[in-house]
Amino acid sequence: MDKYLGKKLDGRYEIMEIIGIGGMANVYKAYDTIEERIVAVKILREEYMDNADMRRRFKNESKAMAVLNHPNIMRVYDVSFSDRLQSIVMEFIDGITLKEYIEQEKVLKWKEAVHFTVQILRALQHAHDKGIVHRDIKPQNIMLLSDGTIKITDFGIARFARSETRTLTDKAIGSVHYISPEQAAGDTIDARTDIYSVGVMLYEMLTGKVPFEADTPVSVALKQIQSKAVLPREVNPSIPEGLQEITMHAMEKDAGKRYQSAAQMLRDIDEFKRDPSISFEYKYLSAPLAHDDSKYSDAIQNARRGKKEKKKKDKPRRAPVIPVLAGVTAAFVIVSAAFIGWMIYLNNPFASVEDKKVPNLVGEKYDVVRVSPKYEEFEIVPEDDPVYNTDYDKGVIYEQSPKEGTTVKVGSEIRVKISKGKQMVTLPDFSGQDYEQVVAKLTEWGLTADPKQMYSDTVPAGSVVQTIPSEGDQVAAGDIVTVYKSMGREEKLVTVPPLEGISLDDAKLLLQQRSLLVGKITYDEDYEDEAMNGLVVSQSPAEDSQVSPRTPVDITIAGTAESNKRLRLIIPLPAGVDRMVEMTATQDGTEVQKETVNPAELGRWPAYFTGEGYASVKIYFDGELYQVYDLDFDENGYYLLDDYSSDFAE
Known part of the structure; x- marks a missing residue:
C-alpha cells in the first residue's frame, strides 16, 4: 500500500487516492482542510530524492508554474521542499x-x-x-x-x-x-x-x-x-x-x-x-530576376552611330545659306541626342523597379518595425488609432495589408493595425448579488463566466458566493471568470431514532431533538398486545434511516385515540440500594406495571398509566408501599400524596 494514502501532509492535505504515476513523481487526489477544496498533490518519488537532476527538474516545474496565471494552465497553490518530501499542490482537474x-x-x-x-x-x-x-x-x-x-x-x-x-x-x-x-x-x-x-x-x-x-x-x-x-x-x-x-x-x-x-x-x-475557404499561399517562391539594362545601352550607341552615318551622306548642292542652316540643325540634333543619351545613361528609365515579397509584420512591435533596417524597403503606415485586442499586447501589429508573401514593388506602402493591448477590467465584489445579473455584467464586459455551484451558510441560494479571480483582480476581455453560485445551506442527513415501545409524547420529543417532524399519527385498535396500549408499535421511515432534516416520521400507536390519554411518572430510586428489587405500580388497585431493577444503576424508574379523569396510583418497593399519587388525565398532571422513599435507603 502506498505510504501516503490516508496521511495528512503539512497538517492540511488529506491524501485520498493516487490518480497518476509518472516517471519521476506520483500524483494524488487530496482534500485541503483549510481551503475546503479538492486538490492534486504531486510528490517526487522517494527513489529520486537523492538525484540532484530530478530534484532540480521538480523545483523548476513549480518555479515555472508559480509565475503563470492563465485559465488554460493548471494552477499551483502551494509547494513544499525538504530533505524528507518534495511536493507541489495544484489545481485538481477532473478530466x-x-x-x-x-x-x-x-x-x-x-x-x-x-x-x-x-x-x-x-x-x-x-x-x-x-x-x-x-x-x-x-x-x-x-x-x-x-x-x-x-x-x-x-x-x-x-x-x-x-x-x-x-x-x-x-x-x-x-x-x-x-x-x-x-x-x-x-x-x-x-x-x-x-x-x-x-x-x-x-x-x-x-x-x-x-x-x-x-x-x-x-x-x-x-x-x-x-x-x-x-x-x-x-x-x-x-x-x-x-x-x-x-x-x-x-x-x-x-x-x-x-x-x-x-x-x-x-x-x-x-x-x-x-473564412474557412481562405488560402494563405505559404509557397516561398523565388523572387524574379532584375531586368538586364545592357540592351538599353546598346540601343543608345546604335542611335548615335546612325546619326553620324546620316551626317556623312552626300547632300545636294545648295546655295551657301542652306549648308550653314543645315550645319546648325545637324549640330543641334547631335547635341540634343548626346544630352538625351547621357540622361538615359544616368537615370535608366527603361529599367524595372525591383519586386519584393511582403514580410510578416503581425506579432511584431510597431515601434521596432518602423525603425528597423530590415523593413526599410517598405513604407509602414498605421491604418487607424490603436484598438483593444484580446490576443495581442500593447503596441503589437495584429493585422496588415497587403498580407505576408504578396509580391509588391520596393517602396510600396504596408498599412498596419496596432493593438492597444487587452482591455483590463478590475473586478468588483460580486458576493451576495444575483447570479444571473452578475453573469450578464461579465458578458457585457467581454468576459466569459464559468459557472460553478457550492453550498453556503451565509449566502442565499441563487446568489453569488465568490468569483475567481476575485474582487480587486484585473482581467482582460476574453478571460474566464469562475462564478460560484450558492445552493444555500448544506443540509446534512440525520438518523431516524427508534420510536417503538415509547409514548407519543416521548416520540415527539425525540423527533424534535433530531430536527425531524411528527408525520401522520395512526391508531391500531386491534393490536393484540394490550401491554403496548398507548405506545408506538411502528414507524416510517424505519429506525436508523438516513433522511434530510425536517422529514416527517409517521407513527402507529396501539389502541384508540380516546383510550390513549397516557401519563408517565418518573419514580426516583434510592441511590444506596445496589441490588435487584421488584418495583410495582397499581392504578385504582389494579396492577399495571412490574419490573425488576437495580436502583443504584437505574436511578429513576419510569411508570406508565392510561385512563381518563382521575386515578389513584400506588408504587411498591419489594412489595412495600413506596409512594402514592393522584393522576389527572384531563390536565395531563399528577400530585404526590404520600412519600415513604426515605425509609428504603440503605
Whole structure:
C-alpha cells in the first residue's frame, strides 16, 4: 500500500487516492482542510530524492508554474521542499488527457481541433510573455475538461528563456513525436519550439496520426530533422486547405520560416475561422530576376552611330545659306541626342523597379518595425488609432495589408493595425448579488463566466458566493471568470431514532431533538398486545434511516385515540440500594406495571398509566408501599400524596 494514502501532509492535505504515476513523481487526489477544496498533490518519488537532476527538474516545474496565471494552465497553490518530501499542490482537474480523447475519437472534427488549439496557443502566449518555454508540449500533457476547456500541465522541463540559454541533453528532451527539429538536434531553442509541437498536435487531431513514425525514438527524431510530413489533406481530404497551410506552416523545419509567435498563429486561425475557404499561399517562391539594362545601352550607341552615318551622306548642292542652316540643325540634333543619351545613361528609365515579397509584420512591435533596417524597403503606415485586442499586447501589429508573401514593388506602402493591448477590467465584489445579473455584467464586459455551484451558510441560494479571480483582480476581455453560485445551506442527513415501545409524547420529543417532524399519527385498535396500549408499535421511515432534516416520521400507536390519554411518572430510586428489587405500580388497585431493577444503576424508574379523569396510583418497593399519587388525565398532571422513599435507603 502506498505510504501516503490516508496521511495528512503539512497538517492540511488529506491524501485520498493516487490518480497518476509518472516517471519521476506520483500524483494524488487530496482534500485541503483549510481551503475546503479538492486538490492534486504531486510528490517526487522517494527513489529520486537523492538525484540532484530530478530534484532540480521538480523545483523548476513549480518555479515555472508559480509565475503563470492563465485559465488554460493548471494552477499551483502551494509547494513544499525538504530533505524528507518534495511536493507541489495544484489545481485538481477532473478530466482526461487530450491524447486519450484523440485515441477515443480517432479523428477530431476540424472545428473541435481549432477550438482546442486556440486555447493551447493562448496559454503558450502567456507563458512565452513570461519568458517560459514549455519544451514538452504533447497531448499527454494537455488535460481536457468535460466542458471542452483545455489545461496545460507538466512544466517539468520548461526553461526560463530570458534568464538562461541552454541546449538540450538526453535528460531534458521531450517526447520525440512532438519535438521540433532544433530540439531533436540539440540546438538552442526558443518559443518557436512550442509552436512546432502545437503544429504536430494539430496534425494528429486532424488526421488521427502523428506525422512521423519509426521503430526507435532516434529514428523518429531523425525524421523530425530531415523528413517532410505527408500533407494532412492526403490523409484526410475533408480538412480545409487553409487549415492545412496553418498546420504545415507551424511545422516548418526552419524556425525562421515558422510562425514566430503564438500570436501570429492565432491571427491566421482567426482569419481562417472567419473564412474557412481562405488560402494563405505559404509557397516561398523565388523572387524574379532584375531586368538586364545592357540592351538599353546598346540601343543608345546604335542611335548615335546612325546619326553620324546620316551626317556623312552626300547632300545636294545648295546655295551657301542652306549648308550653314543645315550645319546648325545637324549640330543641334547631335547635341540634343548626346544630352538625351547621357540622361538615359544616368537615370535608366527603361529599367524595372525591383519586386519584393511582403514580410510578416503581425506579432511584431510597431515601434521596432518602423525603425528597423530590415523593413526599410517598405513604407509602414498605421491604418487607424490603436484598438483593444484580446490576443495581442500593447503596441503589437495584429493585422496588415497587403498580407505576408504578396509580391509588391520596393517602396510600396504596408498599412498596419496596432493593438492597444487587452482591455483590463478590475473586478468588483460580486458576493451576495444575483447570479444571473452578475453573469450578464461579465458578458457585457467581454468576459466569459464559468459557472460553478457550492453550498453556503451565509449566502442565499441563487446568489453569488465568490468569483475567481476575485474582487480587486484585473482581467482582460476574453478571460474566464469562475462564478460560484450558492445552493444555500448544506443540509446534512440525520438518523431516524427508534420510536417503538415509547409514548407519543416521548416520540415527539425525540423527533424534535433530531430536527425531524411528527408525520401522520395512526391508531391500531386491534393490536393484540394490550401491554403496548398507548405506545408506538411502528414507524416510517424505519429506525436508523438516513433522511434530510425536517422529514416527517409517521407513527402507529396501539389502541384508540380516546383510550390513549397516557401519563408517565418518573419514580426516583434510592441511590444506596445496589441490588435487584421488584418495583410495582397499581392504578385504582389494579396492577399495571412490574419490573425488576437495580436502583443504584437505574436511578429513576419510569411508570406508565392510561385512563381518563382521575386515578389513584400506588408504587411498591419489594412489595412495600413506596409512594402514592393522584393522576389527572384531563390536565395531563399528577400530585404526590404520600412519600415513604426515605425509609428504603440503605
